[in-house]
Amino acid sequence: MSTGVSTTLLAYLPSPDRGVWYLGPIPLRAYALCIIAGIIVAVYWGERRFVARGGEPGTVLDIAVFAVPFGLVGGRLYHVATDWPTYFGPGGNPVDAVKIWQGGLGIWGAIALGAVGAWIGCRRRGVPLPFFADAVAPGIVVAQAIGRLGNYFNQELYGGPTTLPWGLEIYNRVDPATGAPDPLGGVALDPTPIAIVHPTFAYELIWNLLVAATIVWADRRFRLGHGRAFALYVAGYTLGRFFIELMRTDPATRVFGDIRINVVVAAAVFVGALAYLVIVRKPREILAAPAPATSGEQASADAGTTDDDQPVSGGARDRAP
Template identity: 90%
Template structure:
């Protein structure tokens, strides 16, 4: 608690993920030839758009919980209780990023490639919040890393409260697959793969971002099928997120295959304008494409610690 305000672990995980994504995205953006501060400026638009988009997707695909018989319409606004759909977050977050990029004169695909691995690491950090909320898990298991689920209640009323309640009985009612943990680990692998592929093939024009999307949706397709929490079903008895993951994966894969342009080179910095130091009507030079040494050298600005003991990026 912060005075009368409850501090939710889920919200803290989301905030931590955003900070990591912005800081790492800034390093990658500058290493690729961008101006410092751009990622932070764009995030001012992208983050709130993404949070709203993520919540809208969740509410739209779980409509009955909030607006069905006996539903809680006000609960649709309680984002701190969990419930963010990554599909809506990325879609509407991209709109916010487009607005920010337009204001800074940066191509959206260039920006997206720089922030791609940071976004998927942010998703991994956000998945930690599902542990505290006791949500998004799979079926029963006897594996040693199984998640223990307890019957949490409000100690004052005895009413079930899985979010803010306490476990009066310390015997778990169920031990289940922590599918959110599986997704967390998969996301870290995707981040490492995107960084490797970006360095190896010098991806540009949104291909690094598409690689992140393809990698994430591939794992999400199978992890989603292992989940047992209530979900909207389509085409008979298929979880809607399984369908969305499959469709988005195909779209991302097609983009990677069809887009073959070399990595972009940003125009000259603002100082090299027609009235700038070149003293000519048009700037002569452009910001040079960063070499491998620029991104991967001893002073590598493209490096983060993805998890304890992991020195890769």
């Protein structure tokens, strides 16, 4: 950028000088560490909420064994599919499509395929998927907030130029050995910023935390059940993502002329989540352990009823959350 940028070092936010550290030959990537930290928070908080609502301890972790890998694969597939020229277009490297540590996880694919993994895990544990989804909803959106810190270390997903005090300084990162440009794995040797931009990843981080707080409040106030807490998460997240996506300047697939594809997806998913919140009015489920079979009868089948005022099966103790 011009020298004007270097002379306006006011209260702008500095970017990290690097996103990768080395422990001997082992790279420690901030993006990967943030993703892992987010998963741990989501599982831990989801477990606490699941048990408080009547679920059996250990169930969330068991289901996460299926949901997390499915979610990571789905997130990467969505990212690659909607940004395929980067990997398969002119000058692209198809091998980079599997380098998840370099960033690039589409939340839409992560939720979609992660839900498939969660469904498999729920089936194995006899837990209704909507009940599980309600329990983990706020933890998921907090995990997304933590994951956005990885974008900060990677110097990615920011907006256009700004003179606001919270503008983010972007540095030129290079390979220290060769001096070649290396935005992800390099180091910023020159502390002079090349741009001051909107930290849109930080906007999303803050919004996600507000969504998590809203879910917790609404869940306590209205005793949301049958997937409504999860629908509130989806509606809240997509509402913020719609406007934040409009501010981003990173390359993205365009549809309907010149609209970023994630803007369209956010709008469509928001409408679907809002419709679910309006249509579904069932009271919160109460998990009940299947009654023991007697005289050749399978009483556990009776515990599986899903009438509004009846418990649903899930291998959990019979108590209200």
